[in-house]
Amino acid sequence: MRQSIYIIMDNYPVARDVYRLRLDGPTDALTHAGQFANIRIDGMYLRRPFSIVDWDSGGFVILYKIVGEGTRKLSNIPIGRTLDVMLGLGNGFDMTVSRAPLLIGGGVGVPPLYALAKRFAVNNITPTALLGFASKYDIILADELRGLGCKVIVTLETDGQRVTDRLDEAAADRDFYYACGPEGMLRAVKRQCPLPGQLSLETRMACGVGLCRGCTRETLAGGKRICVDGPVFNKEALAW
Ligand SMILES: Cc1cc2nc3c(=O)[nH]c(=O)nc-3n(C[C@H](O)[C@H](O)[C@H](O)COP(=O)(O)OP(=O)(O)OC[C@H]3O[C@@H](n4cnc5c(N)ncnc54)[C@H](O)[C@@H]3O)c2cc1C
Incomplete structure (x- = not known):
């Protein structure tokens, strides 16, 4: 995981209420598709988690849907501004x-x-x-x-x-x-x-790094934190 400052290169709508955001900065913490970023948005107490759509050596892309105050604020931040991001969170797909x-x-x-x-x-x-x-x-x-x-x-x-x-x-x-x-x-x-x-x-998530246990879900192997033990689980692990 790496926490760093990223610069907004693109932030525009691609479908109804869905925006594409490209952030440039270090991406060495990304190792697997399925990992996510936890983004600090001014005025919001908790960071907001979003899956990585794509990345290269210069930056990464997310697509986010406006569902509440945090994502609405995010959609109003102009190109050139910076965001504090924790990147490379979660296990990703095998x-x-x-x-x-x-x-x-x-x-x-x-x-x-x-x-x-x-x-x-x-x-x-x-x-x-x-x-x-x-x-x-x-x-x-x-x-x-x-x-x-x-x-x-x-x-x-x-x-x-x-x-x-x-x-x-x-x-x-x-x-x-x-x-x-x-x-x-x-x-x-x-x-x-x-x-x-x-x-x-x-799921709703708070710290994103396994400390608060707020995103714990019951699995067949006991309680697992979606942010660090997941978000990807083998189907056999889920108690559904
Ligand atoms: C690992 C992970 C990856 C995610 N990837 C994406 C992504 O790629 N694109 C994307 O658009 N969203 C993604 N989300 C969901 C995204 O984090 C939430 O939509 C966002 O945090 C909402 O923030 P808000 O302040 O706008 O809404 P809030 O004001 O926090 O909530 C508004 C409404 O959305 C609901 N909500 C909030 N968070 C979630 C959530 N995590 N899951 C379901 N409902 C929620 C609330 O219950 C409430 O009804 C992901 C969530 C996780 C945990």
Whole structure:
């Protein structure tokens, strides 16, 4: 983990209430897709956690949805200002277990799956991505995933469809799944998909480094802190 000051290079909307933020600064603390940043926002007591969408040697990108005061304030911070960020938090996904990955994302759960797809693509492994959104106005990263060569299936609730309706088709030639999204979706995926898998959980979080234990969730191996023991868990570990 590294705490440092980052400069805002981009901060603009890419879908309904969803912004893309690029922050330049050191990224050596990022080792795995699925890790997250904990960002201090002026006027907010607690930092706010966001998954890393992409990174390079000069900086990293997040996509965030405006859901409350912190994310609204973040959307109003102009290019050129700086932010205090803790980077490289959490365990991230294990890429060594799959040659034919299925990525299953819901809403703003899709961002860490893009980071994962990009790193698989570097190893000449092309994931299938099954993405669920509320409506066409909420779609994020589908074109970018196609740009990596992924087969992308999008479901929209406005069409009366959820990711679980296309799961059997998407999983047909896959050997492992990686999922991130609302807990209801994750529970349904875990129930329905027979493949082995890993799920990234999101919860309200405080310190982000395991000290306050505020994000502890019960697993089959006892209480685990989502910020340091997760956010990624093997499906067998979850007591759902
Ligand atoms: C590991 C991790 C990765 C995340 N990655 C992303 C991401 O890539 N993009 C993104 O848009 N969001 C992500 N989130 C969620 C994001 O942290 C929250 O939406 C944000 O902290 C809300 O801040 P706020 O001040 O705007 O809202 P608040 O005023 O704190 O809350 C507003 C509303 O959002 C709900 N809420 C707040 N935090 C969460 C949360 N963590 N999960 C579910 N509901 C929440 C509250 O219950 C409340 O209803 C992630 C969360 C975690 C723990």
